[in-house]
Amino acid sequence: MSTVHTLRQQIADLQKELDIALRTERADALAKIRDLMTAYSITPDELGVRRRAPSTIRPTVPKYRDPASGTTWSGRGKPPRWFDKSNPERFAIEQEQ
Structure with a gap:
């Protein structure tokens, strides 16, 4: 060896x-x-x-969906490329209450 x-x-x-x-x-x-x-x-x-204190951060509920790909966005942070700021209603997800 x-x-x-x-x-x-x-x-x-x-x-x-x-x-x-x-x-x-x-x-x-x-x-x-x-x-x-x-x-x-x-x-x-x-x-x-x-x-360590338990995390208080909760997952966000998506507010918008891309009809082409199905990806979602919560409305927080930088908007995705598919999101059209001039017509956000077009991507809005119906929220159950």
Whole structure:
């Protein structure tokens, strides 16, 4: 075998060992952290850990449809090429209420 092939194989083997070691040490570290937090009644808020707020962005309802291709546009952002600003009613989608 060539030296390059042997070295690449050694790198791959070492990477596998590193991944296993990191998983093991990480699990141990998390267990220690949980034990200390429990022992001293520490909350995540005290550590400055902030959970991400749920997204409030809702998908928009399409307002316009291209009769040729069937693609839609919500009316937000840059208008698509097929949209005719002078006659928007032509592309309007009937909204159910």
